[in-house]
Amino acid sequence: xxxxxxxxxxxxxxxxxxxxxxxxxxxxxxxxxxxxxxxxxxxxxxxxxxxxxxxxxxxxxxxxxxxxxxxxxxxxxxxxxxxxxxxxxxxxxxxxxxxxxxxxxxxxxxxxxxxxxxxxxxxxxxxxxxxxxxxxxxxxxxxxxxxxxxxxxxxxxxxxxxxxxxxxxxxxxxxxxxxxxxxxxxxxxxxxxxxxxxxxxxxxxxxxxxxxxxxxxxxxxxxxxxxxxxxxxxxxxxxxxxx
Amino acid sequence: xxxxxxxxxxxxxxxxxxxxxxxxxxxxxxxxxxxxxxxxxxxxxxxxxxxxxxxxxxxxxxxxxxxxxxxxxxxxxxxxxxxxxxxxxxx
Numbered sequence: 001x002x003x004x005x006x007x008x009x010x011x012x013x014x015x016x017x018x019x020x021x022x023x024x025x026x027x028x029x030x031x032x033x034x035x036x037x038x039x040x041x042x043x044x045x046x047x048x049x050x051x052x053x054x055x056x057x058x059x060x061x062x063x064x065x066x067x068x069x070x071x072x073x074x075x076x077x078x079x080x081x082x083x084x085x086x087x088x089x090x091x092x093x094x095x096x097x098x099x100x101x102x103x104x105x106x107x108x109x110x111x112x113x114x115x116x117x118x119x120x121x122x123x124x125x126x127x128x129x130x131x132x133x134x135x136x137x138x139x140x141x142x143x144x145x146x147x148x149x150x151x152x153x154x155x156x157x158x159x160x161x162x163x164x165x166x167x168x169x170x171x172x173x174x175x176x177x178x179x180x181x182x183x184x185x186x187x188x189x190x191x192x193x194x195x196x197x198x199x200x201x202x203x204x205x206x207x208x209x210x211x212x213x214x215x216x217x218x219x220x221x222x223x224x225x226x227x228x229x230x231x232x233x234x235x236x237x238x239x240x241x242x243x
Numbered sequence: 244x245x246x247x248x249x250x251x252x253x254x255x256x257x258x259x260x261x262x263x264x265x266x267x268x269x270x271x272x273x274x275x276x277x278x279x280x281x282x283x284x285x286x287x288x289x290x291x292x293x294x295x296x297x298x299x300x301x302x303x304x305x306x307x308x309x310x311x312x313x314x315x316x317x318x319x320x321x322x323x324x325x326x327x328x329x330x331x332x333x334x
Binding site for chain 2: 062065066159163164166167168170171174218221222225226229
């Protein structure tokens with residue numbers, strides 16, 4: 001999208017898009033960590049195992065507050081989403097790498113998983129008619145009005161979910177790319193004033209990277225908790241809906 | 244002729260981002276103020292307030308992100324660029 005100001009890519013497999021390569025890197029990082037921790041699984045946890053247990057507990061508590069006791073069943077989905085998005089956001093902060101989530105394709109894939117699993121679990125819980133009935137709205141004579149509105153709302157969810165992650169991560173990457181580009185521009189400029197301006201991007205870039213760490217965590221958390229809200233709304237029982 | 248198209252594109256992207264950011268900043272500030280007030284009133288409810296706050300901020304922020312995506316499309320992947328260049332070349 002923004003060819004002029006992109007950082008050069010370090011790892012590149014010919015014939016494979018950069019985003020796919022980066023997604024493979026994220027997957028291999030996660031799988032290797034999981035295998036190592038699985039081998040050294042112990043009742044007295046080592047630091048690495050402790051860290052992963054913290055993540056599991058955190059996501060578990062979050063899904064308990066959002067969905068309730070039923071949320072434990074979807075814990076694998078939520079933890080996978082959180083870990084994948086978090087690690088791929090952080091990967092973009094390393095020079096020479098690119099976040100897989102800075103491409104709309106990855107995000108649409110992730111949000112379609114959430115979209116289809118929402119409706120699948122909703123239909124499996126309540127049956128097709130019971131699930132469709134909660135689109136109709138509480139008063140039956142308003143159903144022709146409520147049904148299209150609810151359908152549009154449902155279709156807007158994956159759009160906003162993917163656009164939010166995409167915009168945040170791409171904005172962070174573009175800011176980092178522009179700052180790296182400004183270093184070269186100021187370095188090759190003429191006159192002492194231009195050369196002195198080089199301090200600005202060099203000082204600013206670590207600050208943006210720190211902000212990027214925060215944004216990575218927040219966006220992964222937001223994506224995970226929004227999918228919890230969606231799935232929790234789909235499988236919530238009718239008695240709660242009426243109130 | 245074509246230069247005015249690109250000037251208009253860049254100015255629109257900049258002004259759009261500015262307006263979107265102002266509105267979002269005000270509303271996020273309001274949300275944060277209320278959250279801090281209610282946490283100081285009820286510190287035991289801080290966990291659920293924080294979760295709700297973050298989700299709400301994400302919803303508010305996504306509006307600015309839409310503006311950002313539109314601005315990025317205008318700047319880097321403008322669908323009308325080829326058309327304008329073709330018309331300008333014909334003259």
